[in-house]
Amino acid sequence: MAYKFPSDEWIKALRDMLNASESYQRSAKDWEGDFLFIAEPDDAYPETAYLHLQLYHGSCPGAAMMDLDDLPETEYTINAPFTTWRKVIDGKLDPIQGMMTGQLKLKGNLMKIMRYPKAAQEIVACCAKIPTEW
Amino acid sequence: MKNILVVDLAEKTHHDEQIDRDLAREYIGGSGLAARLLYHQITPEMDPLGPENPLLFLAGPVVGTSLPSAGRCSVSARSPLTGLWGESNTGGFIGPEMRFAGYDGVLLSGASDIPCWISIIDGDVKIHPAEELWGQDTYQTQDSIREILRDPKARIACIGAAGENQVKMAGIINDHGRAAGRTGMGAVMGSKKLKAIAFRGTGKVPLADPDEYKQAVAEILNVVKEDIAAQALRLAGTAGYVDMGSMFGDMPAGYYQLGEWEESSHLSGVRMTEEFLNRGVACYRCPIVCGRETHTLKYKLDVMDGPEYETVAAFGSLALVDDLEGVIYAGHLCNRHGLDTISTGSTIALACDLFEKGVITSKDTGGLEIRFGDVELSHQLIEQIAHREGFGDLLAEGSAALAVHFGVPEMAATVRKLEIPMHDARSFSGMAPVYALSPRGACHLQGDMYGVDTGQGPATELGILPGDRFENSEEKGRIAARAQAWRSIYNALTVCHFMNPGASRIQRALNAATGWDYSLDDLLLAGKRIFTVKRMLNLKLGSNAEDDRLPEFMLKSFPAGGTTGFVPDLKILLRGAYLEHGWGPVSGLPSPDTLKAYGLDFTIPDLP
Numbered sequence: 096m097a098y099k100f101p102s103d104e105w106i107k108a109l110r111d112m113l114n115a116s117e118s119y120q121r122s123a124k125d126w127e128g129d130f131l132f133i134a135e136p137d138d139a140y141p142e143t144a145y146l147h148l149q150l151y152h153g154s155c156p157g158a159a160m161m162d163l164d165d166l167p168e169t170e171y172t173i174n175a176p177f178t179t180w181r182k183v184i185d186g187k188l189d190p191i192q193g194m195m196t197g198q199l200k201l202k203g204n205l206m207k208i209m210r211y212p213k214a215a216q217e218i219v220a221c222c223a224k225i226p227t228e229w
Numbered sequence: 230m231k232n233i234l235v236v237d238l239a240e241k242t243h244h245d246e247q248i249d250r251d252l253a254r255e256y257i258g259g260s261g262l263a264a265r266l267l268y269h270q271i272t273p274e275m276d277p278l279g280p281e282n283p284l285l286f287l288a289g290p291v292v293g294t295s296l297p298s299a300g301r302c303s304v305s306a307r308s309p310l311t312g313l314w315g316e317s318n319t320g321g322f323i324g325p326e327m328r329f330a331g332y333d334g335v336l337l338s339g340a341s342d343i344p345c346w347i348s349i350i351d352g353d354v355k356i357h358p359a360e361e362l363w364g365q366d367t368y369q370t371q372d373s374i375r376e377i378l379r380d381p382k383a384r385i386a387c388i389g390a391a392g393e394n395q396v397k398m399a400g401i402i403n404d405h406g407r408a409a410g411r412t413g414m415g416a417v418m419g420s421k422k423l424k425a426i427a428f429r430g431t432g433k434v435p436l437a438d439p440d441e442y443k444q445a446v447a448e449i450l451n452v453v454k455e456d457i458a459a460q461a462l463r464l465a466g467t468a469g470y471v472d473m474g475s476m477f478g479d480m481p482a483g484y485y486q487l488g489e490w491e492e493s494s495h496l497s498g499v500r501m502t503e504e505f506l507n508r509g510v511a512c513y514r515c516p517i518v519c520g521r522e523t524h525t526l527k528y529k530l531d532v533m534d535g536p537e538y539e540t541v542a543a544f545g546s547l548a549l550v551d552d553l554e555g556v557i558y559a560g561h562l563c564n565r566h567g568l569d570t571i572s573t574g575s576t577i578a579l580a581c582d583l584f585e586k587g588v589i590t591s592k593d594t595g596g597l598e599i600r601f602g603d604v605e606l607s608h609q610l611i612e613q614i615a616h617r618e619g620f621g622d623l624l625a626e627g628s629a630a631l632a633v634h635f636g637v638p639e640m641a642a643t644v645r646k647l648e649i650p651m652h653d654a655r656s657f658s659g660m661a662p663v664y665a666l667s668p669r670g671a672c673h674l675q676g677d678m679y680g681v682d683t684g685q686g687p688a689t690e691l692g693i694l695p696g697d698r699f700e701n702s703e704e705k706g707r708i709a710a711r712a713q714a715w716r717s718i719y720n721a722l723t724v725c726h727f728m729n730p731g732a733s734r735i736q737r738a739l740n741a742a743t744g745w746d747y748s749l750d751d752l753l754l755a756g757k758r759i760f761t762v763k764r765m766l767n768l769k770l771g772s773n774a775e776d777d778r779l780p781e782f783m784l785k786s787f788p789a790g791g792t793t794g795f796v797p798d799l800k801i802l803l804r805g806a807y808l809e810h811g812w813g814p815v816s817g818l819p820s821p822d823t824l825k826a827y828g829l830d831f832t833i834p835d836l837p
Contacts, residue, residue, distance in 0.1 A: 191473070192695050195458055195684030205457070206464045210499050212473045 097228040100184065101134050101144035101177075103160040105225065109148065110158035112221040119221065120153035123214035127151055128170035128207070131161075132180070139229075140177035171203030181229060184222045190215065233266075233287075234332045234354060236347060238421050239280060239339030241356050248333065254745055255828060258289035258333070260316040261721030261759035263305035264668075264766060266336075268832070273770050277309035277413075278395055278420040280340035286327065286386070286426070287334035289723035291742050293325035293434040293513070295446050297453055298728035300325050300513025302386075303720065307770070308412040309420075310397040310572070310627050311646040311670050314766045315412035316720070317569075318674075319386070320512035320520075321404030324723055326384035329430030341422040346387075348378060350429045359424040363393060366565045367402035374427050387425035388415045389567030390615040395419045396625040398572035398614075398648075402564055406534025407512070407520075410569035412647065412669050437744030445738040452730040453516055458685040462519040462727055463509060467538035468498030474538070475546075477698070478791025479656035479679055482546040483601060484582040485642050485649070488787025492551035496541050505557060507532065517727050528558045536560030536570070539673075542651035543574025544607055548581055555604030562608060566615035575648035576628045577610050579641060580620075588635050595619040642783060644671035645767075645776050652679050654779060654797050655786065657698045659709040661797035662806040665777040666713065668763030675760075676713035677726060686729020688715050691753050701798035706805025713806075714756025721759055757810055758827040761819055764812075765832035773837060774817030777803055 098105040113119050127150075134144040145166055149157040161167070175183075179198050182188035191212070193199035201208070208215070236243045248262070256262040263285045270283045284306045291299045302324030308315025327335065331352035341356075344363040348355045357377075362370055367389040374385050384404060391399035392415035399415030400408045409415075436442045453459050461469050474480035475493045482490035501523065510520030521535045536544075536557055544550060544559040563570045577599075583589045584599040591598055597620060599606060613621020623631060628648050632641035642649045647670020654661040659678025667675040681687045682698040693711050719726055722739065736747055747755070779799060786796045804814050811823040821833050 192684035196695065201457065205460055206499055206502065209461060209465060209469055210472055210497060212476045216476060
């Protein structure tokens with residue numbers, strides 16, 4: 096079964112993938128801090144989508160697609176146009192390359208996240224494993 | 230670029246020489262112009278530690294202006310470590326202060342009969358005896374000279390015990406712990422019995438179009454402030470790369486023979502910031518502030534420099550040391566004695582490898598058990614190297630000489646006898662041709678493909694595009710060659726590689742500063758010209774395309790880690806790089822036509 100991106104089902108599939116990933120659990124074992132992924136509208140997708148991912152000590156207790164009015168406080172947000180997210184999820188854009196070149200815009204405590212590049216890599220690896228419908 | 234001070238240390242005389250305007254435009258400044266100016270002076274017969282070896286301090290045309298991170302200074306000569314073209318560059322304030330004092334460069338010839346130092350204060354040049362300074366460490370020397378001059382703002386470039394003892398990996402230290410570390414320029418200074426040069430000036434660097442320059446600089450400042458890589462450097466210093474470098478398999482461990490080493494996380498720049506940082510330290514007008522001032526309780530020091538990433542890896546993971554405090558102290562000792570941390574750390578790690586594999590025993594080392602993981606031993610060996618005592622006297626000759634001495638030249642991680650820096654080419658394929666072709670021997674500052682492929686400041690307008698770090702192709706080799714040309718421009722401008730606003734903005738600033746009319750194509754061509762003139766110098770000095778190689782053991786894949794199973798295909802990558810440089814795709818030699826196209830006709834007689 097393929098999951099449409101962006102959707103509540105897709106982000107929950109990522110949650111399940113992370114909770115099943117031993118390498119994510121190992122690399123993020125001390126991590127505390129939720130993420131909000133914001134897919135901005137572009138020619139390929141007309142709306143802004145907000146995907147919330149709770150991350151705590153190597154697990155993902157919750158994930159949901161949110162409305163703008165219901166957004167929770169999160170420690171990190173990553174903004175990018177829909178098409179850029181697609182490139183990341185398809186494995187065509189390395190997320191570190193994306194952030195360094197400003198295609199993905201990260202907000203949050205940079206120093207804290209610098210200690211966990213492997214966890215970030217595992218999240219992207221899990222994204223790539225989700226059968227995704229565009 | 231106008232004026233070079235020429236000092237004859239044997240005769241204790243000096244005079245000014247004007248820089249030819251056309252040469253300045255074609256080679257820009259820094260190590261680019263230095264290679265052109267010294268091309269005929271450096272000969273194969275010359276002893277790198279003899280009085281005839283010229284030593285040239287040279288800034289670039291934007292140094293000392295309002296451009297951010299434009300405070301570096303290049304130091305060049307024939308290298309005593311490699312026997313080839315030697316260059317190193319340093320940050321801090323020495324480059325700007327030299328220009329404020331009235332000179333774009335200082336050329337030192339001959340050798341003094343007694344230890345001496347030079348003061349250059351607003352154009353007033355004096356050569357002083359230095360018997361009382363000889364024997365002082367680099368920190369003491371800087372303090373002593375400022376006291377003698379009664380000027381706390383004087384900027385001093387000096388050598389420590391390593392330079393005095395002509396240790397082949399001796400560097401030149403300035404602004405407390407900034408270093409022109411690589412290729413043994415400190416040993417050349419020591420061979421001339423020159424302890425230090427002090428600069429102080431109140432002049433201003435002239436600009437061709439000040440209003441245009443101001444706008445160009447403002448635009449660059451905005452870009453640099455928004456750059457996430459620059460922000461990371463400000464937060465955690467260059468050692469902030471430790472965690473990412475380990476993930477990529479880029480940070481070498483166990484003398485480049487372990488694909489992964491989890492303990493490297495103990496060496497993180499983030500940890501250094503949290504536990505040992507006093508403050509960030511900036512070079513001249515630099516908004517990035519990657520420099521570190523640290524302290525250590527264990528070694529009872531309140532103020533120490535750095536260390537930066539290369540030092541952390543060289544004395545840390547490379548030697549399987551995870552004691553960050555011990556690594557910080559190792560960096561401090563190297564600065565104090567004026568040693569290149571990359572070559573020193575790597576040579577000590579090679580000694581560990583030789584010992585662990587039974588190539589050497591404690592009979593060879595004066596009784597020392599030289600094993601991985603022992604940072605206190607590294608401290609002891611640093612002292613021995615700097616003072617050429619015991620086993621340190623052999624280590625002082627560098628890794629290549631050490632390996633040859635024990636009959637195992639293939640075990641040294643060097644290219645053209647220069648120790649390979651702390652980026653593994655198995656992690657970024659583009660680093661393989663960068664190392665193999667670097668004119669000063671293996672060097673990460675002659676093309677930073679680990680930066681390009683992680684998206685850190687690639688000059689996309691020049692076709693230096695981030696891509697797959699595991700790509701083996703001619704195109705990747707071509708990109709690496711363009712990166713080499715671009716960083717040759719940086720090393721000629723003498724600006725910092727962490728300031729990456731894009732090629733067009735650099736071009737605009739350069740033209741506004743100098744009145745030149747460089748296009749982007751002209752800039753790339755100038756980069757290739759500079760890279761090729763250094764290639765020709767090395768050909769003249771006996772190094773040829775057979776030296777365009779990496780040690781075999783560094784072309785074996787790892788079964789695990791961030792580079793699992795990958796090795797760069799050096800042959801295909803080199804072919805692409807050769808083509809991009811305009812050299813023969815198989816021979817690696819520039820053709821006479823290429824040399825003419827680059828304006829390097831004068832080098833044609835040196836073709837083999």
